[in-house]
Amino acid sequence: MREKDRTKAIRTFALASFLNDLGSDIIYPVWPLFITTVLKANMAALGFLDGLGDALVSLSQAASGYLSDRIRKRKVFIWSGYLFGALSRLGYSLSMIWPHLIPFRILDRTGKIRSAPRDALVADLSTEENRGRNFGFIRAMDNLGAIFGILICIFFFNLLGYRLLFALAALPSVVSALLIFFLIKEKRIKKIKIYQGISFKDLDRNFRLFLLLSSFYAIGAFSYSFLLIYAKEFGFRLTFVPVLYLIFTAAASLFSYPFGKLSDKIGRKPVLMLSYIFWATVCLTLILRPDRLMVILVFILYGAHKGALEPVQRSFVCELAPQKFRASCLGGFQMITGLCALPASFMAGILWTTLGISAPFYLSLALTMLAGVMLTFVKTP
DSSP, X not given: OOHHHHHHHHHHHHHHHHHHHHHHHXXXXXXXXXXXXXXXXXXXXXXXXXXXXXXXXXXXXXHHHHHHHHHTOOHHHHHHHHHHHHHHHHHHHHOOSGGGHHHHHHHHHHGGGGHHHHHHHHHHTOOTTTHHHHHHHHHHHHHHHHHHHHHHHHHHHHHHHHHHHXXXXXXXXXXXXXXXXXXXXXXXXXXXXXXXXXXXXXXXHHHHHHHHHHHHHHHHOOOTHHHHHHHHHHTOOGGGHHHHHHHHHXXXXXXXXXXXXXXXXXXXXXXXHHHHHHHHHHHHHHHTOOOHHHHHHHXXXXXXXXXXXXXXXXXXXXXXSOGGGHHHHHHHHHHHHHXXXXXXXXXXHHHHHHHOTTHHHHHHHHHHHHHHHHHTTOOOO
């Protein structure tokens, strides 16, 4: 493929991600408020819904990554995943009690079948010299779309309310699906060659160690919803909570590209370690009961953490994994770490309810420190 075509494909993926995250983040700033104030659910139910969503993300990515490698097809998983997300948001707008959200949450998170095949395509279109930059660029566009989505939420929430806002959020993802369907060209294979599935013996010690430490980290990495509810309990006005989410997303968008590019220069491990330090600082600050200014700074640090973690983590997995099993390894990695997210958010909700607002942050701090120590033993390719 010509360099011009590679660049065009990367930009198409970035635009589709921008639009999809625009739709998602029309909802995300008020999602925990919708569940706890409109549908009258408690923190354990919120943790269950968020944890269920994260677990389903991982299962769908693992399945699509494996199937994508088996049949050597990527595109169908990507455009259909965006379409699932659009349909789920219409379902959210119609839900009257929190259990109604469960099937639409399943549909929404199943839409993540797009991620592993897309990331494998991005990795194939990249080189070692620009892979981190490309993942960082797409992640930055994700977060930029999120910024616009949050602004739409802030400016139109009082006018439209929760339900019309959720229905509006479906439209950008429909456009994302159409962009991928019509603009991404995939090489036609007349006869599909079925590849043997991957097993642990195909993975070296470093990949397995990285998977293990990432799982420990993920058990403590509960949903962003807890930070928003923390801010609400701390005393921030309900209408200011989406602004805090905007601050986090803007920071993530600002840092994703430079951290991805930095990892191309100095390596993946130092930037991943920095991301763990950011999150540990967030936990420690909230445990110490900060003032309002420090809470705002926490959301900036949380954005820096996400900006450093997500693009670099994907690049690292791509480089530790065997090339022909790249989508399977990306999907499997997301599955295992995502399955850890179900107990993470659910346990955080239980700890919050039974032991107090700081309890989830103590657990997360300990697990993040453990993951950071283990990361030092991973050898880079």
